[in-house]
Amino acid sequence: MDTPPKLRLFVDAALSPGAGLALPADQAHYLLTVMRAGAGTPVAVFNGRDGEWLAALEPVGRKGACLHLRAPLRPQEAEPDLWLLFAPIKRARIDFIAEKATELGVSVLQPVFTRHTVMSRVNDERLRAIAVEAAEQCERLSVPMVRPAQALDTLLAAWPNERRLILLDEGGGGRPVAEALTALPPGPAALLVGPEGGFAPSEQTALRALPFAVPVGLGPRILRADTAALAALACYQALCGDGALPPRLSSLS
Amino acid sequence: MDTPPKLRLFVDAALSPGAGLALPADQAHYLLTVMRAGAGTPVAVFNGRDGEWLAALEPVGRKGACLHLRAPLRPQEAEPDLWLLFAPIKRARIDFIAEKATELGVSVLQPVFTRHTVMSRVNDERLRAIAVEAAEQCERLSVPMVRPAQALDTLLAAWPNERRLILLDEGGGGRPVAEALTALPPGPAALLVGPEGGFAPSEQTALRALPFAVPVGLGPRILRADTAALAALACYQALCGDGALPPRLSSLS
Numbered sequence: 001m002d003t004p005p006k007l008r009l010f011v012d013a014a015l016s017p018g019a020g021l022a023l024p025a026d027q028a029h030y031l032l033t034v035m036r037a038g039a040g041t042p043v044a045v046f047n048g049r050d051g052e053w054l055a056a057l058e059p060v061g062r063k064g065a066c067l068h069l070r071a072p073l074r075p076q077e078a079e080p081d082l083w084l085l086f087a088p089i090k091r092a093r094i095d096f097i098a099e100k101a102t103e104l105g106v107s108v109l110q111p112v113f114t115r116h117t118v119m120s121r122v123n124d125e126r127l128r129a130i131a132v133e134a135a136e137q138c139e140r141l142s143v144p145m146v147r148p149a150q151a152l153d154t155l156l157a158a159w160p161n162e163r164r165l166i167l168l169d170e171g172g173g174g175r176p177v178a179e180a181l182t183a184l185p186p187g188p189a190a191l192l193v194g195p196e197g198g199f200a201p202s203e204q205t206a207l208r209a210l211p212f213a214v215p216v217g218l219g220p221r222i223l224r225a226d227t228a229a230l231a232a233l234a235c236y237q238a239l240c241g242d243g244a245l246p247p248r249l250s251s252l253s
Numbered sequence: 254m255d256t257p258p259k260l261r262l263f264v265d266a267a268l269s270p271g272a273g274l275a276l277p278a279d280q281a282h283y284l285l286t287v288m289r290a291g292a293g294t295p296v297a298v299f300n301g302r303d304g305e306w307l308a309a310l311e312p313v314g315r316k317g318a319c320l321h322l323r324a325p326l327r328p329q330e331a332e333p334d335l336w337l338l339f340a341p342i343k344r345a346r347i348d349f350i351a352e353k354a355t356e357l358g359v360s361v362l363q364p365v366f367t368r369h370t371v372m373s374r375v376n377d378e379r380l381r382a383i384a385v386e387a388a389e390q391c392e393r394l395s396v397p398m399v400r401p402a403q404a405l406d407t408l409l410a411a412w413p414n415e416r417r418l419i420l421l422d423e424g425g426g427g428r429p430v431a432e433a434l435t436a437l438p439p440g441p442a443a444l445l446v447g448p449e450g451g452f453a454p455s456e457q458t459a460l461r462a463l464p465f466a467v468p469v470g471l472g473p474r475i476l477r478a479d480t481a482a483l484a485a486l487a488c489y490q491a492l493c494g495d496g497a498l499p500p501r502l503s504s505l506s
Contacts (some may be wrong), residue, residue, distance in 0.1 A: 096349070103480045105472070138474040176497035219358070219490050220498040221391040227356045230480075231487035237472050238488045244429035245473040 007035060008044040008136045010143055011067075015050035021067045028065035031057055043067055048142040051076040074248075076141055080241040081188040083108040083163075086229055087195035088119040088149065093226045098127045100226075102134035102144055104233040105241060110190075111149035116197035122149040139248045152192075152203075159212065163188040166236070167215040168228045170194075171204050174217035177232065181239040184214065191236065193229040260288060261297040261389045263396055264320075268303035274320045281318035284310055296320055301395040304329040327501075329394055333494040334441040336361040336416075339482055340448035341372040341402065346479045351380045353479075355387035355397055357486040358494060363443075364402035369450035375402040392501045405445075405456075412465065416441040419489070420468040421481045423447075424457050427470035430485060434492040437467065444489065446482040 009031075013021050023031070031037045041057040045067060052074040055067035084106045086097055098109060109131065111122045128146045135143040159165070166181075166189060167174065174180070192207070199207065208215055218231055237243040262284075266274050276284070284290045294310040298320060305327040308320035337359045339350055351362060362384065364375045381399045388396040412418070419434075419442060420427065427433070445460070452460065461468055471484055490496040 100480050100483075103474055103476050104484065105474055138476060140474055170500050172499045172502065176491070178491040178496055217496075217499055218487075219494070219496040220501050221356055221358055221393055222500055223356050223391065227353050227483075230353075230483055231357065231490075234471075234484035234487040235491045237484075238429070238431040241472070243431055243470075243472040246425045246470055247423050247475055248473050249425065 006044075007031065007037060007041065008046075008139070009067075010132050010136055011045050011047050013047065015045060015047055015053045015069060017069060017071075019069045021045070021055070021069070022060070023065045023067060025063070028063060031065055032059060032063070042070075044073060045069070046141050049076060052141060074141065079107060079140075079142060080105055080237065082106050082233075082236060082241065083110055083188075083190035084144075084229060084233065085110045085112045085152075085155070085165075085190055085192040087112055087114050087117040087193070087225065088122045089196055089225055090119075093224070094122070094127070095130055097226050097229055098130040098146075099134045100230050101233060102131045102140070103138045104230065105140070105237055106144050106233065107142070108145045108147060108190075110147045110155070112152040112155060112192070113149060114152050114195055115200040115203050117195045118197075124148060156210065159210075160188070161212055163190055163212060165189075165207075165210060165213050166191045166232065167207055167213050168193045168232055169204070169208070169215040169217060170198055170222055170228070172217065173208075174215035177216045177218055177235050178239065180214055180216040181235055184240055186240070189236070189240070191229065191232050193225050193232070196225055259297075260284065260290060260294065261299075261392070262320075263385050263389055264298050264300050266300065268298060268300055268306045268322060270322060270324075272322045274298070274308070274322070275313070276318045276320060278316070281316060284318055285312060285316070297326060298322070299394050302329060305394060327394065332360060332393075332395060333358055333490065335359050335486075335489060335494065336363055336441075336443035337482060337486065338363045338365045338405075338408070338418075338443055338445040340365055340367050340370045340446070340478065341375045342449055342478055343372075346477070347375070347380070348383055350479050350482055351383040351399075352387045353483050354486060355384045355393070356391045357483065358393070358490055359397050359486065360395070361398045361400060361443075363400045363408070365405040365408060365445070366402060367405050367448055368453040368456050370448045371450075377401060409460075409463065412463075413441075414465055416443055416465060418442075418460075418463060418466050419444045419485065420460055420466050421446045421485055422457070422461070422468040422470060423451055423475060423481070425470070426461075427468035430469045430471055430488050431492065433467055433469040434488055437493055439493070442489070442493070444482065444485050446478050446485070449478055 046052045299305045
């Protein structure tokens with residue numbers, strides 16, 4: 001079996017037959033220097049709108065590169081409409097959330113400030129870079145949108161009623177996750193995971209009273225925020241999302 | 254509400270009313286220096302056999318400490334009999350597997366060498382230390398056993414037939430995870446996740462042919478080994494494990 005080096009890039013530009021894409025310096029550096037790819041090397045590209053395309057690499061000048069689109073590989077597909085709302089936590093763990101949530105197919109990464117949130121800033125650019133890399137690696141056709149951090153109250157005040165808010169509720173009283181997700185009506189959803197200190201009691205009461213809230217419990221062990229986010233995402237995809245689809249075979253191998 | 258500092262330790266010694274436990278130097282250092290706990294500070298202790306007990310701290314000499322057992326807090330409970338077999342991967346990701354798998358309630362952590370496994374050594378002590386810390390944090394009453402790394406072939410040659418081997422199969426052809434787990438008969442189980450390069454084709458064929466193998470698919474995205482392990486564990490606990498139990502309220506708060 002002929003297995004060319006597997007290179008896969010997310011790009012911003014529109015993808016159409018015969019198009020040539022000048023690559024930004026960091027992607028040119030990655031292909032030419034890090035991966036030592038030469039003229040004609042096949043590269044898969046996607047932009048979140050136009051499906052996945054096969055392209056050929058052309059070095060330009062001393063350090064530049066462009067890609068020539070050759071043929072479509074896969075059409076753009078609908079993906080689960082699932083947001084992840086999470087309180088910013090320590091850097092290693094927030095990086096982890098961005099990577100794993102991308103692999104597990106969230107459409108939006110939304111940092112939220114809750115009453116017990118310790119961190120006051122979020123590096124959106126960093127989260128986006130991690131999401132792009134994870135999307136390239138896991139054969140996704142899209143990159144989750146990283147939204148600017150917001151106060152949870154503000155976000156909930158303008159919440160679209162039809163979007164279910166799955167509340168990861170370590171305070172007890174949530175319905176077991178498999179039972180709650182099996183009963184969830186189809187439609188847009190969001191998962192909300194609190195900060196390491198949990199929600200404030202008044203906040204928890206208010207959250208549970210929201211008409212679109214679905215409080216779920218994740219079992220007897222008290223999970224870290226990042227573990228809880230991931231475990232709930234995995235269960236959502238298995239029970240309500242695209243978990244029944246077969247793995248995408250690698251586009252270039 | 255009176256909330257004492259929440260300290261929780263795993264110990265080796267037997268736990269019984271009135272017992273006094275001399276702590277090893279690292280645990281004494283943790284309580285006295287890191288947590289600045291003084292004489293009489295309440296500490297929860299568990300050993301994986303005798304349930305959880307309330308103890309009081311007593312400093313001894315310049316740097317030592319012992320604990321006096323006061324009262325039982327929770328009886329020992331049966332926990333899911335679930336092994337995780339994983340090929341050793343990069344250090345940060347293997348640390349992550351040990352932490353998250355402990356939070357998600359595995360009973361055994363078993364590193365396995367497969368044909369495409371790159372790493373040839375596993376630091377058992379390090380994995381065990383991570384598992385102990387995660388167990389202390391997540392209110393588990395046990396610490397998963399860290400078994401010495403073994404060749405997958407050797408392990409499978411002596412496999413107990415009644416233990417289902419849930420195969421995380423990125424090659425396609427696995428049954429969707431929710432469907433496969435819902436149909437799983439009750440009993441002991443193990444999850445097997447391959448190395449980053451996947452299983453060798455011959456290995457995959459042999460694995461699928463095992464009478465106790467249950468190949469499952471985790472959806473269209475190609476997950477990293479650590480993500481796959483975690484996602485499958487979360488689904489197992491939700492659908493076959495103890496996911497329907499309520500969160501354990503913190504023993505000392």
